[in-house]
Amino acid sequence: MTNDWKSYNPLLLPAIKDLHEITVYEKNNGYQALRKILKDQETWSPNNVIGEVKAANIRGRGGAGFNAGLKWSFMPEPDGKPRYLACNGDESEPGTFKDRKIFEFNPHLFIEGSIIAAYAMQINVIYVYIRGEYRPFLKKLQKAIDQAYENGYLGKKVLGTDFSVEMYTHMGAGAYICGEESSLMESLEGKRGYPRVKPPFPAQRGLWGRPTTINNIETLANVPLVMNNGADWYLEIGPDTHPGPVLYGISGHVNRPGVYEYPAGMDIMTLINDVAGGVRGGKKLKALIPGGSSTPPLRADMLEGVSMDSDSLREAGSMMGTAGMVVLDEDTDMVDLIWRISHFYSHESCGQCTPCRDGTGWLEKTLRKIKDGNGELRDLDLLLAICHRMEGRTICALADAAAWPVRYSIDRFRDEFEKKCRKTVYAVA
Amino acid sequence: MSDTNTFDATDLAEIERLTAKYPEKQAAVLPVLWYAQDKFGHTDPSVQKLVADTLNIPEAHIYGVVTFYTQFYEKPMGRHVLDVCTCLSCQVCGGYDILQYLEEKLEIKAGETTPDGEFSIQSVECLGACGYAPMLQVTNDKFVNHLTHKKIDKLIEALKAGKKPEFESNRMPQHENGSE
Numbered sequence: 001m002t003n004d005w006k007s008y009n010p011l012l013l014p015a016i017k018d019l020h021e022i023t024v025y026e027k028n029n030g031y032q033a034l035r036k037i038l039k040d041q042e043t044w045s046p047n048n049v050i051g052e053v054k055a056a057n058i059r060g061r062g063g064a065g066f067n068a069g070l071k072w073s074f075m076p077e078p079d080g081k082p083r084y085l086a087c088n089g090d091e092s093e094p095g096t097f098k099d100r101k102i103f104e105f106n107p108h109l110f111i112e113g114s115i116i117a118a119y120a121m122q123i124n125v126i127y128v129y130i131r132g133e134y135r136p137f138l139k140k141l142q143k144a145i146d147q148a149y150e151n152g153y154l155g156k157k158v159l160g161t162d163f164s165v166e167m168y169t170h171m172g173a174g175a176y177i178c179g180e181e182s183s184l185m186e187s188l189e190g191k192r193g194y195p196r197v198k199p200p201f202p203a204q205r206g207l208w209g210r211p212t213t214i215n216n217i218e219t220l221a222n223v224p225l226v227m228n229n230g231a232d233w234y235l236e237i238g239p240d241t242h243p244g245p246v247l248y249g250i251s252g253h254v255n256r257p258g259v260y261e262y263p264a265g266m267d268i269m270t271l272i273n274d275v276a277g278g279v280r281g282g283k284k285l286k287a288l289i290p291g292g293s294s295t296p297p298l299r300a301d302m303l304e305g306v307s308m309d310s311d312s313l314r315e316a317g318s319m320m321g322t323a324g325m326v327v328l329d330e331d332t333d334m335v336d337l338i339w340r341i342s343h344f345y346s347h348e349s350c351g352q353c354t355p356c357r358d359g360t361g362w363l364e365k366t367l368r369k370i371k372d373g374n375g376e377l378r379d380l381d382l383l384l385a386i387c388h389r390m391e392g393r394t395i396c397a398l399a400d401a402a403a404w405p406v407r408y409s410i411d412r413f414r415d416e417f418e419k420k421c422r423k424t425v426y427a428v429a
Numbered sequence: 430m431s432d433t434n435t436f437d438a439t440d441l442a443e444i445e446r447l448t449a450k451y452p453e454k455q456a457a458v459l460p461v462l463w464y465a466q467d468k469f470g471h472t473d474p475s476v477q478k479l480v481a482d483t484l485n486i487p488e489a490h491i492y493g494v495v496t497f498y499t500q501f502y503e504k505p506m507g508r509h510v511l512d513v514c515t516c517l518s519c520q521v522c523g524g525y526d527i528l529q530y531l532e533e534k535l536e537i538k539a540g541e542t543t544p545d546g547e548f549s550i551q552s553v554e555c556l557g558a559c560g561y562a563p564m565l566q567v568t569n570d571k572f573v574n575h576l577t578h579k580k581i582d583k584l585i586e587a588l589k590a591g592k593k594p595e596f597e598s599n600r601m602p603q604h605e606n607g608s609e
């Protein structure tokens with residue numbers, strides 16, 4: 001992965017004018033994977049499609065990196081009653097702004113991938129959950145869905161076969177937690193987005209108690225690539241354990257922020273310095289949040305030789321998350337930054353679990369106290385103790401997502417935190 | 430107040446269409462609340478009651494939903510609601526400066542509405558426009574990116590004149606030639 005990125009041609013978001021129009025998409029090999037499968041259902045039985053996707057090891061792009069085909073294989077045998085695919089376009093993790101690119105520039109790739117997923121899991125109803133703030137992007141997707149219906153890829157008897165599938169959009173209304181898969185289902189059912197206790201997992205009891213699979217938008221957009229070219233071809237892109245193209249959302253203090261598509265496993269310093277044009281104003285790099293606000297920040301000196309894939313980032317002490325990379329320059333006030341992240345999680349906690357509802361609140365308050373110059377050194381220990389009482393003790397992973405940035409920032413930027421704190425003085429009674 | 434808000438036959442037909450997407454009526458709560466907010470400008474208790482009666486779902490449930498999601502307005506807001514992102518990338522790229530500039534310009538604080546009812550300002554969480562920071566969203570709709578004081582001045586002028594912002598497409602920097 002030295003310089004070959006320069007000759008890389010995007011696959012998810014290729015530079016083709018008006019690709020969002022179905023005629024242009026069709027001219028560029030669009031819906032061919034679906035045609036191929038439906039035309040030869042003996043070769044491409046649902047199970048064989050799942051097998052191919054599983055072999056390609058598409059790591060879920062919603063944050064957890066789980067093999068998509070493997071997840072599909074958890075769906076029970078059809079029993080004649082409804083089962084669902086829910087596409088996760090909630091995209092609310094701070095630092096993440098990639099799925100909207102698919103809605104805007106290549107919605108049919110995602111639609112085709114979802115139809116293939118539905119076929120493979122023998123599902124007849126697809127819901128696309130999109131955060132309410134993305135209303136302008138939802139309009140673009142809806143237009144593409146309408147076109148797909150007109151051309152016979154959606155609806156009754158897809159392309160004249162016995163397979164029928166409906167695709168509906170569902171708009172959220174401002175709640176980060178609805179990106180968590182079980183909260184998403186609650187929200188789709190018309191309720192407050194309270195995550196469900198697992199097990200049962202969605203494949204057993206999902207939407208309206210029926211088997212359901214939830215996949216991220218970008219994950220599903222990878223499916224036609226695999227079905228057109230084969231798992232072996234796909235595995236050639238990027239690292240062995242984390243194959244395929246990735247949409248890198250680069251923001252913060254860089255000269256050329258934006259969403260870029262390159263193979264997984266890109267060298268981080270190459271992404272910052274060469275792809276995104278380096279740190280703004282000739283400033284020095286201080287830190288990187290590699291994959292959205294919940295992934296632990298890495299100091300600049302920890303980034304040498306680290307690449308954007310789950311193994312490399314785990315070794316470095318962070319996570320791939322959503323590949324939403326926030327670049328921070330030397331002037332960044334880490335205490336301020338982490339306080340704002342804590343504010344976010346405190347605001348977005350659904351409030352079901354005491355460790356999360358109270359913990360996120362206390363993290364926010366304590367960090368605010370420190371940032372305002374009223375903190376004491378012992379508050380740093382208090383913060384770590386709060387994190388400890390949150391991690392792994394709640395219904396969903398929001399509490400962990402809130403604790404990690406605090407824990408690892410205190411560890412990695414301790415000087416900065418200490419500088420803002422007074423020495424603890426114990427009153428003598 | 431409660432009898433000023435009603436759904437007419439067209440509304441009811443649209444609500445019927447929204448409900449048909451789901452196996453259970455309750456699933457239509459969010460879409461119908463959105464529909465109601467588009468029509469009435471908010472989802473205050475009178476609108477909540479209307480939605481509850483129309484869908485035959487307890488008012489308490491509707492209230493619970495409205496208060497859970499930030500984009501439903503529990504009371505009437507300004508004609509234009511300016512949601513300024515101050516989260517993470519926007520924070521480090523001047524989101525708070527933009528917020529302060531707006532507060533001074535409109536002489537209200539975040540969370541308030543101008544006395545003439547034209548503008549409300551809110552400080553909001555990440556809107557998913559991190560690469561185009563600082564930015565804001567206008568009344569749950571268009572994103573206005575790469576904000577400067579000058580761009581804000583222009584936006585406010587345009588909104589006062591009744592001109593809504595255009596959809597801003599942010600192309601991938603990788604596709605230099607501009608085709609996409």
Ligand SMILES: Cc1cc2nc3c(=O)[nH]c(=O)nc-3n(C[C@H](O)[C@H](O)[C@H](O)COP(=O)(O)O)c2cc1C
Pocket residue numbers: 059060061062063064065066068088089090091092093176177178179180181182214215216217219220396397398401
């Ligand atoms: C608090 C929280 C928020 C999440 N937000 C999102 C989101 O906005 N989009 C998303 O795709 N996944 C999100 N996830 C992950 C989903 O729960 C789920 O793992 C994912 O949608 C599965 O799709 P994938 O396997 O294709 O990645 C979130 C998880 C948690 C715990």
Ligand code: SF4
Pocket residue numbers: 177194195348349350351352353354356357394395396397398399
């Ligand atoms: S961890 Fe937090 S967000 Fe998740 S269910 Fe519990 S209270 Fe809600």
